[in-house]
Amino acid sequence: MGIDDRKLDALRSERTELENHYIDELVAGRLDRRSFLRRGAVLGMSASVMGAVLAACGSANKTGGSATQAGGSSSSSTSSAAATKGGTLKLAAETPATAINPLIVDDAGGLCMLAQTGEFLTLDNNLKTQLEPSLATSWKPNGNGTVWTFKLRSGVKFHNGQPMTADDVVYTFQQLADPKNASNALSTFQGVLKPTGVVKVDSGTVAFHLEAANGNFPYLVSSDNYNAIIVPKGTDFAKWGKTMIGTGAFKLSSFATNQGAQFTANTSYWGGAPNLDGTAFTFYGSQQPQILALQGSSVDVIVQFVPSGAQALLTNAGQYSIIKLKSSNHRELSMRNDQTPFTDPRVRQAIAYSLDRPAMVQALLQGYGEVGNDSPFAPSFPSTNTSVPQRTQNIAKAKQLLQAAGHSSFTTSLATEQYEEIPQLATVIQEAASKIGVKINLKVETQSQYYGKATFGNSDWLDATMSLVDYGSRGVPNVFLSSPLETGGPWNAAHFNNKTYDKLVAQYVAAVDLQVQRQIAGKIETLLLQETPLVIPYFIDGLTASTPKVTGLNPTSTGQIFLQDASISA
Amino acid sequence: MSITLFILRRLGLGIITLFILSLIVFFAAQVLPGDPARAILGPLAAPSAVKALSHQLGTDKPVLSQYGTWVGHIVQGNFGTSYSYQQAVGPLLGKALVKSLELATLAFVIVVPLGIGGGVVAALNYGKPIDRILSVFGLTATVIPELVSSIVLILVFGLWLNILPISASGGSGFGGTIYHLILPAIPLVLVLFGYIEQMARAGTVEALNSDYARTATLKGLPRGVVIRRHVLRNSLLPTITVIATQTGYLIGGLVVVETIFHWNGIGTLLLNAATKKDFPMLEACVLVIGAIYVLATLVADTTFSLLNPRIRYRGVE
Numbered sequence: 001m002g003i004d005d006r007k008l009d010a011l012r013s014e015r016t017e018l019e020n021h022y023i024d025e026l027v028a029g030r031l032d033r034r035s036f037l038r039r040g041a042v043l044g045m046s047a048s049v050m051g052a053v054l055a056a057c058g059s060a061n062k063t064g065g066s067a068t069q070a071g072g073s074s075s076s077s078t079s080s081a082a083a084t085k086g087g088t089l090k091l092a093a094e095t096p097a098t099a100i101n102p103l104i105v106d107d108a109g110g111l112c113m114l115a116q117t118g119e120f121l122t123l124d125n126n127l128k129t130q131l132e133p134s135l136a137t138s139w140k141p142n143g144n145g146t147v148w149t150f151k152l153r154s155g156v157k158f159h160n161g162q163p164m165t166a167d168d169v170v171y172t173f174q175q176l177a178d179p180k181n182a183s184n185a186l187s188t189f190q191g192v193l194k195p196t197g198v199v200k201v202d203s204g205t206v207a208f209h210l211e212a213a214n215g216n217f218p219y220l221v222s223s224d225n226y227n228a229i230i231v232p233k234g235t236d237f238a239k240w241g242k243t244m245i246g247t248g249a250f251k252l253s254s255f256a257t258n259q260g261a262q263f264t265a266n267t268s269y270w271g272g273a274p275n276l277d278g279t280a281f282t283f284y285g286s287q288q289p290q291i292l293a294l295q296g297s298s299v300d301v302i303v304q305f306v307p308s309g310a311q312a313l314l315t316n317a318g319q320y321s322i323i324k325l326k327s328s329n330h331r332e333l334s335m336r337n338d339q340t341p342f343t344d345p346r347v348r349q350a351i352a353y354s355l356d357r358p359a360m361v362q363a364l365l366q367g368y369g370e371v372g373n374d375s376p377f378a379p380s381f382p383s384t385n386t387s388v389p390q391r392t393q394n395i396a397k398a399k400q401l402l403q404a405a406g407h408s409s410f411t412t413s414l415a416t417e418q419y420e421e422i423p424q425l426a427t428v429i430q431e432a433a434s435k436i437g438v439k440i441n442l443k444v445e446t447q448s449q450y451y452g453k454a455t456f457g458n459s460d461w462l463d464a465t466m467s468l469v470d471y472g473s474r475g476v477p478n479v480f481l482s483s484p485l486e487t488g489g490p491w492n493a494a495h496f497n498n499k500t501y502d503k504l505v506a507q508y509v510a511a512v513d514l515q516v517q518r519q520i521a522g523k524i525e526t527l528l529l530q531e532t533p534l535v536i537p538y539f540i541d542g543l544t545a546s547t548p549k550v551t552g553l554n555p556t557s558t559g560q561i562f563l564q565d566a567s568i569s570a
Numbered sequence: 571m572s573i574t575l576f577i578l579r580r581l582g583l584g585i586i587t588l589f590i591l592s593l594i595v596f597f598a599a600q601v602l603p604g605d606p607a608r609a610i611l612g613p614l615a616a617p618s619a620v621k622a623l624s625h626q627l628g629t630d631k632p633v634l635s636q637y638g639t640w641v642g643h644i645v646q647g648n649f650g651t652s653y654s655y656q657q658a659v660g661p662l663l664g665k666a667l668v669k670s671l672e673l674a675t676l677a678f679v680i681v682v683p684l685g686i687g688g689g690v691v692a693a694l695n696y697g698k699p700i701d702r703i704l705s706v707f708g709l710t711a712t713v714i715p716e717l718v719s720s721i722v723l724i725l726v727f728g729l730w731l732n733i734l735p736i737s738a739s740g741g742s743g744f745g746g747t748i749y750h751l752i753l754p755a756i757p758l759v760l761v762l763f764g765y766i767e768q769m770a771r772a773g774t775v776e777a778l779n780s781d782y783a784r785t786a787t788l789k790g791l792p793r794g795v796v797i798r799r800h801v802l803r804n805s806l807l808p809t810i811t812v813i814a815t816q817t818g819y820l821i822g823g824l825v826v827v828e829t830i831f832h833w834n835g836i837g838t839l840l841l842n843a844a845t846k847k848d849f850p851m852l853e854a855c856v857l858v859i860g861a862i863y864v865l866a867t868l869v870a871d872t873t874f875s876l877l878n879p880r881i882r883y884r885g886v887e
Contacts, residue, residue, distance in 0.1 A: 097842075104611055106615065179618040180618075181619065182620070184611055241656075289829060292729075293736070295729055448602065451604060451613040453604060454608055
């Protein structure tokens, strides 16, 4: 099917310069259909416009049907066409570690609760690997990406009956970005957004004036930034957990600290009443009892689990539905770039070459992950430059590098935390290093010991010669690129100091165009391979399990689960 | 010294013990790495957010001032507000304590008669195969970690045979609660059986070989009467002490069992409080568990002294 130039020209006339640039890239074949949809969504192009563009380009029959499952997902459709109505879905979730306060929540259990009743301006739909409208229907950057304007959905009401307007959105983001508040969103908004930058344009429009250009800003107001649920203006965040008033498809019915929570369907939800009558979450302190509860039919769904220790679910194909999400959840092995022998990049490279990554993914993650290439550009990010060669195990080369650096054998130490498969990973790294003559003494600590005060000089995480840490999933790599790797970054455990890198990251963050982002990503990936300030051995898939009678689940790799389309058959 | 004075004196000492305990826990917790605000917000939170939360919680004040505030509240019967959950400590702790007591009571009701009965039977059959079997079984059961026995019990009775519920928290009503607590109580019974059985056995063997038991037998009393009137009454004294000292473990030390069987008792609350440096919750949990220890020991000592007057008067000799 050919290109319908007449239709395309008509569509182009109403588009911005950047949007037309993406249409050019699509026509020229430099952007595939999926990438066009993803980037178009980030720029705020509506689904109907993107569909019309694709139709004009001869891809009409493929539009609107983007994957209902993650790559490689073995089950669970998001379709609700034939969904059963009614019933209560029973879910197992991690026990929230703190009060359900949208400002301070930072754990999987807590952020899962926020997303039960709260909604975001945009939704990072991990199943479709696409940014979607939620409380904002469209958004646009100015020419250089320093101002982003969001049009809000009309007719949305909070659970208390109050309509949602720009005032609520402005209040929410001003609180989240205020350095005087105990806000966890500050780790995302620092250097990006100040409270004064959140401006009401009219009752249905909000503009964000950023401190610096940011091409991925719509992700920072999405479900990725899990604190950013929209609450009514004037909300006392400390008391929000008692009512959990949001705009979502479910309303709080009851909440028992450390035990569980019940929600009922919001029949006046803007997206239509959900299929379920309600949901019942039971909180668990660890993964094993959740698996037993699913096996024993006490629950229908495990919101999120890791492969380690979950063989009972992963090996019983057919008995359970497993949703697999590609994610940027990863481990970082940093080496002190300012301490011998790791001052020499060859020594750092040698450690990286000693690792057999595919074997690690198989042994530690039961295959539910992807190998890393020592940069935070996960395969799941659209901007990742896949033309950069993958680093593979090469013992001979590693020994050669050590010899050339004058450190053919040495002893060092590695500090890490008791968390998921990390202690086993540390042992695997220790064994691999021993093959090239490097003896590593392990120091495996509790998380509070390891992180300490989380500031330089007061934290094994940031001070140890080698340090192995976890990073949760994000929709864009911005935070991974800045805080742990930029000169003076607050999480820079490698003490990496490279001006070229800093400049490249600034360029990357400011770039609005995907091709430009990919181009800069390629340079960053290459530089990180040469310098190897840290090793990223793999990225871990997000996993959700349910019984086969459950359909329509929409989990995220961060730990949220959206249930408006979920249903359960008898 | 009268029994009332004895109890009052012990209660007074108990309060001093709890005060010292609160001091130790408070100041020991200060040397743990990290701070409460950082523990709540997570390692990746911005320093300004940590500072703001520390100020809200009052943890940026000097340690002595924090302790003084806490003691001031306690004296008024107020356990304070949990840092993590931002709720009053009292009701959260109360619910968890009731749950812990339910599980501990069931475990005691099963293990005490079994342990004492086992010990007496073993002693009466001293050196015979049944004695060996009971001792080996008791010691083996004691050293099996609760984690292992719990998982095996869940797999066998919960999943394969499917005759007992694997989650302790699903039951309602007296019968339903007990039915759901059977499986989690068994690992505790296994751990405690060996201790109690060995103590009861040793006490009974000693009493059986004592002069008074021999005299009673030589007097021509029937064996049953000798055992009931002379042996058991004396042999169980050390066993009572062992049972009392296990109370603290059963109330506050069941993190593994509580986690696996999904039973939100005080053990899990205590562990979370320590991990999150939630001082008000941590102190309250420790004090309650400490008070239970003090009371259990007092009950044991009082029982002991009632049965053995020499203990009662030791203080004035």
